[in-house]
Amino acid sequence: MAESKWTPKEPMVSAKDVHKSFGDLEVLKGVSMDVMKGDCVCVIGPSGSGKSTYIRCINALNPIDSGSIEVEGQEVNDPHLDKLELRKKVGMVFQQYNLFPHKTALENIMMAPMRVLKEPKDEVETRARELIKKVRLEGKEDSFPGELSGGQQQRVAIARSLAMRPDVMLFDEVTAALDPETVKEVLVTIRDLAEEGMTCILVTHEMGFAREVANHIYFTDRGVIVEHGPPKTFFTKAKDPRTKEFLSQIL
């Protein structure tokens, strides 16, 4: 069967009734969401509600049990899925940065385009230096991750993902390990990205950011999406008591 041609009018990421269990524990109980090209979507919810699990399903770090996730028309829940092709389109940034400690900032950024995409070194290097500039880390090219602050490491991690020129970026609580001072510098970087039209899916506890930058907010609890909507209505007109309770605690 020919690959269905995806067009930007269709959702870039489309999840339908996603179920996922770890052993007896059902973590995702039918999650559905559509993310259009250029959207910035925030997923919020209490700890343990399955936010990380869900976002990791999108780039097939976690296989799903049933349902469907399509990324630009490519089905993720497919035993013959070419994971590497999928991951070239989907960038991911983690809470713990996970930079490669034995490589400098610049090498961290250059590695994947050179080794995975097999692009020529000088081309990749030019792009990497631009990305360093973009995340405001000029002068840190040759620093090792251990020599950088948490916020700087996280921005290198973002640049490393962007170097693959992904179509979607996934962020899993990328500011949760940072102190309040440095949270801002990372959020500004992500906001710039979103404003340039990058499709972003964020798991976050930063309500201010969600309100300001997101087009759409999803509230999850115990593996289901309880409520969702654009920030304007979401924060002021939440209907579900669980959402209200969560918002009252966090705001």
Add this chain to the structure above:
Amino acid sequence: MSARTLIPGITARATTDLPVLKPFKGKPYGHDEIGFSRFLANLSPWAVVCVVMLLALWPMAAMAQAKYTIGDAFDALWKWVPFLVTKGFALNILISVTTMAIGTAAGVLLGLWQISPHPAIQKTAWAVTQAFRNSPWLVLLFIVMLAFPFEITIAGVTIPIPDWMKAVFGLSLPIMANISEVVRGAIQSVPTGQWEASESLAFSRNQTLWRIILPQCFKRMIPPWMNWYAILTMATPLVSLLGVEEIVTLSRQAMEGENNHPELLIPFYGFCLVIFFAYCYPIARWTISLERKFSVKL
């Protein structure tokens, strides 16, 4: 009436009043992987000399009246030392080095199979590792010694296999299994976040392993690897039981040549002890210092 006496460590106040959360600096994995080197490196070189001296004095007192004295025995030893070192100990070193080379090559392969994504390969590698890690070395040696042919014929050319080569194969088995564990342990000590980050960048499994994971844990493998080398070197006299003419076998033969006076035992075997210690002690010190250096860096 009087203040209770403080028992340091139990009732005494802690040196700080505030609970201080020390950063957890555990060993990178499981049990102490360089315990043998630690023991050896903490021995004072004088300890060995003292033990040998004490042992040497004992027969001197007991048999002072005998006409063959301990002094004669030491004279006999000096005569044999060049032979024992160049023909005997040199073979021990040759055996330890070749065994380590073969054992490491096989062990790295086995260790990588232990983390294979294919359950069949992984389980088999695990079973092989455990089997050879937990078998007595001497039994493995005997099996290889008896199971191996005396010679092999390749394309009409018959090559005899010397006993020491067979001993090398026998000793390689437990070394392989232990290196396999070192490799597996080191790889698994790398945080899973590194695998995940690498996979999300579309690195293949092999690329992740060779470009991201192994470069990070290579250094961590060196101290335990050296520890195993010291253990192996100390174990090479086992092969004298199989007739390989290494230092212990040759010492026995030399003593026979000197008419088997009981006074010879201490100087000759004492010499073996000293020479093994002299060879392994610096390795142990080096191992400890490398381990310290690497654990600080990480």
